[in-house]
Amino acid sequence: MHSDAFDRYHHGHSPIHSLDPRVKVLVTLAFIISNALLPDGAWIAFALAWIFILIANVFSQLGVGFTFRRSFIALPFALAAITVLFSIPGEPVTSFRFLMWNFTVTDAGLLRFVSIVIRSWLSVQMAILLVAVTEFPKIVHALNHLRVPTIITVIISFLYRYLFVLADEVLRLLRARQARSAATAGVSAGGSVAWRARIAGHMAGQLFLRSYERSDRIYNAMLSRGYKGELMTIHPHHFHASDWQIAAASFLSLILMQIAGRL
Amino acid sequence: MHYSPAPLHIPDGFLSFVVSFVCWVITAATLSIAISRTNKSLGEKQVPLMGIMAAFIFAAQMINFPVAGGTSGHLLGGALAAIVLGPWAAMLVMTAVIAVQALLFQDGGLLVMGANILNMGLLTAALGYGLYRSVVKGSYTTKLTVAGVAAWLSVMAGALATSLQLWLSGTSNLQTVVLAMLGVHSVIGIGEALITVAALGFVLRTRPDLLGEGSPSAGGGRGWIITGVLISLVVVLLSPFASTNPDGLERVAGDLGFLNTGQSAPYEALPDYTLPILGSTSLSTILAGVVGALVVLALAYIAGRSMQKKS
Numbered sequence: 137m138h139s140d141a142f143d144r145y146h147h148g149h150s151p152i153h154s155l156d157p158r159v160k161v162l163v164t165l166a167f168i169i170s171n172a173l174l175p176d177g178a179w180i181a182f183a184l185a186w187i188f189i190l191i192a193n194v195f196s197q198l199g200v201g202f203t204f205r206r207s208f209i210a211l212p213f214a215l216a217a218i219t220v221l222f223s224i225p226g227e228p229v230t231s232f233r234f235l236m237w238n239f240t241v242t243d244a245g246l247l248r249f250v251s252i253v254i255r256s257w258l259s260v261q262m263a264i265l266l267v268a269v270t271e272f273p274k275i276v277h278a279l280n281h282l283r284v285p286t287i288i289t290v291i292i293s294f295l296y297r298y299l300f301v302l303a304d305e306v307l308r309l310l311r312a313r314q315a316r317s318a319a320t321a322g323v324s325a326g327g328s329v330a331w332r333a334r335i336a337g338h339m340a341g342q343l344f345l346r347s348y349e350r351s352d353r354i355y356n357a358m359l360s361r362g363y364k365g366e367l368m369t370i371h372p373h374h375f376h377a378s379d380w381q382i383a384a385a386s387f388l389s390l391i392l393m394q395i396a397g398r399l
Numbered sequence: 400m401h402y403s404p405a406p407l408h409i410p411d412g413f414l415s416f417v418v419s420f421v422c423w424v425i426t427a428a429t430l431s432i433a434i435s436r437t438n439k440s441l442g443e444k445q446v447p448l449m450g451i452m453a454a455f456i457f458a459a460q461m462i463n464f465p466v467a468g469g470t471s472g473h474l475l476g477g478a479l480a481a482i483v484l485g486p487w488a489a490m491l492v493m494t495a496v497i498a499v500q501a502l503l504f505q506d507g508g509l510l511v512m513g514a515n516i517l518n519m520g521l522l523t524a525a526l527g528y529g530l531y532r533s534v535v536k537g538s539y540t541t542k543l544t545v546a547g548v549a550a551w552l553s554v555m556a557g558a559l560a561t562s563l564q565l566w567l568s569g570t571s572n573l574q575t576v577v578l579a580m581l582g583v584h585s586v587i588g589i590g591e592a593l594i595t596v597a598a599l600g601f602v603l604r605t606r607p608d609l610l611g612e613g614s615p616s617a618g619g620g621r622g623w624i625i626t627g628v629l630i631s632l633v634v635v636l637l638s639p640f641a642s643t644n645p646d647g648l649e650r651v652a653g654d655l656g657f658l659n660t661g662q663s664a665p666y667e668a669l670p671d672y673t674l675p676i677l678g679s680t681s682l683s684t685i686l687a688g689v690v691g692a693l694v695v696l697a698l699a700y701i702a703g704r705s706m707q708k709k710s
Contacts, residue, residue: 144503168510172416209505210410216565217413219572252570256412256508263411263505275502285434287446291495294450295457296503302451302458309462329464333590336464337597340474343459344483344598345606351451355444364443 142299144267152196152269156379157278163386164266168259170390174397176251181397185258188389189265196269203261203268210260217252221245272296277369298354305346309339407475407519407557407584408500411508415568422564423513429521430494433487440487449488453495456480459598464590475587477523477557478531478550479595483602483610486528486623493520518560522630523553529627539603543596549627550595554588555581556634562641577642 152160167188174181193202226244233239267275273293280289313335355363414422437445456476463473476496481489494516501507507515530549534541558580565571603610 142503165509168411168508169416171412172414172419172510210412210508213410213413216576217570219575220570223572223575248569252412254412256410259411259508259510260505263501263509267503267505272503285430287434287437287449288430288491288494288498290446291450291453291491292498294447295453295495295499298451298454299457299499302454303461306458306461330593332464333593334597336462336473337594338601339462340459340479340594341598341601341605343462344455344602347451347455347458348448348606348609351448354451355447358447 142303143272144264145271146198146268148197148269150195150197150269151378151382152192152265155269155382156373156375157270157274158281158373158375159379159383159386160266160270161275161278161282163383164262166387166390167262170393171255171259173394174255177247178251178397180399181393182251182254182258184389184393184396188386188393189258189261192262192265196265198265198268203264206264207257207261210256211253213256214249214253217249220248220252224248277373281373298350301350302343302347305343309343313339407515407561408497408507409511409515409518409561409564410505411510413508413568413570414511414514414564415570416510418564418568419510419514422511422517426494426513426516426521430490430516433490436487437491445488449484449492450495452480452484452488453492453499456492456496457499462594464594473590474594474598475519475523475554475557475591477519478527478546478553478591479598481524481528482531482546482549482595482599486524489524489528490521493524496520514561514564518557518564522556522560525623526556526627526630526634527553529623529625530631532621532627533624539600542603543600546599547592547596551585551588551592552631552634554584554591555638556630558584559634559638559641574642577638581638581642 167185171185174185189203190200193200196202221241222239222245224242224245226242229241229243229246231238231240270278273296276289276292276296279292280286437449456474456479459474459476459479461473477489477493480492484492497507497516497520498512501509501512501515527546527549530545530552531542534545537545559577562571562573562576562580565576566573599610608614
């Protein structure tokens with residue numbers, strides 16, 4: 137497997153790509169916090185937030201609809217919020233019968249449900265944009281600068297570095313299982329569900345041992361290259377004037393959204 | 400790539416700012432203890448090990464097995480990580496896994512990451528390790544049985560915590576979300592238990608030294624047993640209570656000032672929340688929880704025994 141099989145980074149030279157990763161991480165976080173703070177039914181603020189995302193999309197040269205096309209990943213979770221449609225007291229909008237229960241959708245419930253889904257949908261778009269315009273190691277480096285404990289960022293770096301190596305290992309295990317479980321179309325092969333779960337468990341155990349032994353080799357290899365307990369980078373981050381300007385403009389827009397949401 | 404989002408990862412927007420913030424504070428406090436403990440007990444060699452183990456948990460979640468009708472089960476890994484790595488290291492490993500899932504795949508949000516880490520990393524590791532630690536000197540069958548129960552309960556603990564956070568945020572109705580989340584995860588948890596037991600049995604047979612005396616697996620203090628049993632008790636006692644008698648919890652939350660969005664039940668399936676067969680006392684709901692836990696214990700014991708015969 138190629139090392140960037142999991143990567144969501146889109147190579148480019150746009151103004152957003154070249155922004156300091158710390159600014160990008162902070163603006164993304166501030167945007168998501170701002171969404172969480174907007175009251176229900178703040179339609180103008182929601183619209184402004186979406187325009188903010190569209191502008192960021194344009195400046196990142198990925199196309200206006202880039203984040204929109206990928207933004208449906210969090211939608212299945214909307215199921216968790218569906219009960220508010222019926223459970224918040226308010227004026228009935230519509231009611232229907234399902235099996236033995238009567239459901240009545242209230243206006244207050246509808247307002248709350250739509251607001252929750254919009255907040256989530258806006259937030260996930262910003263997160264999608266962040267990983268699309270920032271190489272993952274740079275995000276981790278930025279987190280380190282933003283006082284996330286070193287041990288956590290180091291573990292994340294290792295996870296990212298060896299994820300595809302172990303994913304290859306998993307593919308080999310899955311291929312081996314498939315080769316040994318003869319199946320004909322339409323006929324379920326390979327015993328009961330419990331048996332299949334146990335085989336999957338054995339594979340997880342096997343993967344654990346292979347990973348454990350690999351970590352020994354990795355440590356020795358790192359020692360031989362001068363590892364002293366922390367990871368180094370040859371790309372120090374420097375704030376430029378443009379970083380300050382974009383950060384200031386972004387935070388100003390977020391404040392405007394908060395004001396618009398409360399008018 | 401085979402990356403399947405799990406239903407426990409809360410996206411941004413579904414928890415209120417206050418609930419997200421409180422969860423972040425709890426998570427950050429716990430992680431800071433975990434960091435100081437691991438820094439004390441682990442050498443620099445353990446850092447690459449924890450990194451590879453994080454990648455292992457991530458990769459192990461890709462090993463799926465067909466269940467029925469096109470669905471498949473896979474590992475979540477919190478309890479297994481805690482049993483093989485020790486509780487503090489497992490918490491850091493699970494934190495890294497959840498952070499990468501959120502940052503790279505948008506599976507789970509950023510502001511709500513504190514809640515996700517708490518539900519899927521901290522609770523699962525504390526419960527999983529605590530129960531396992533109580534039988535660390537026990538026989539092969541006992542260990543596997545308890546590991547299976549711990550894995551199942553850890554999934555249920557995560558599901559219950561997720562439900563409560565959704566309810567406190569005013570996103571879901573308490574009774575519905577608890578019933579739905581626990582219902583789905585009682586099945587997912589069985590897959591988790593089976594895989595955890597099998598994986599652990601495999602490691603115990605092939606490399607018992609990794610889990611024996613002096614390993615991180617035996618290193619945690621006795622306080623873990625109490626923590627694990629306490630969390631299990633909360634899960635076993637609170638789940639049936641929240642699903643059959645939500646008024647009580649809502650009153651407590653209201654008194655504490657958590658809840659400001661008044662929500663009534665979306666339908667009248669259980670008028671006044673009485674189950675005719677069990678009566679309406681909280682004793683009957685607690686009994687239901689205990690019976691459920693005993694059934695899982697028996698199932699896990701049988702699974703553990705059958706593993707032993709094969710070896």
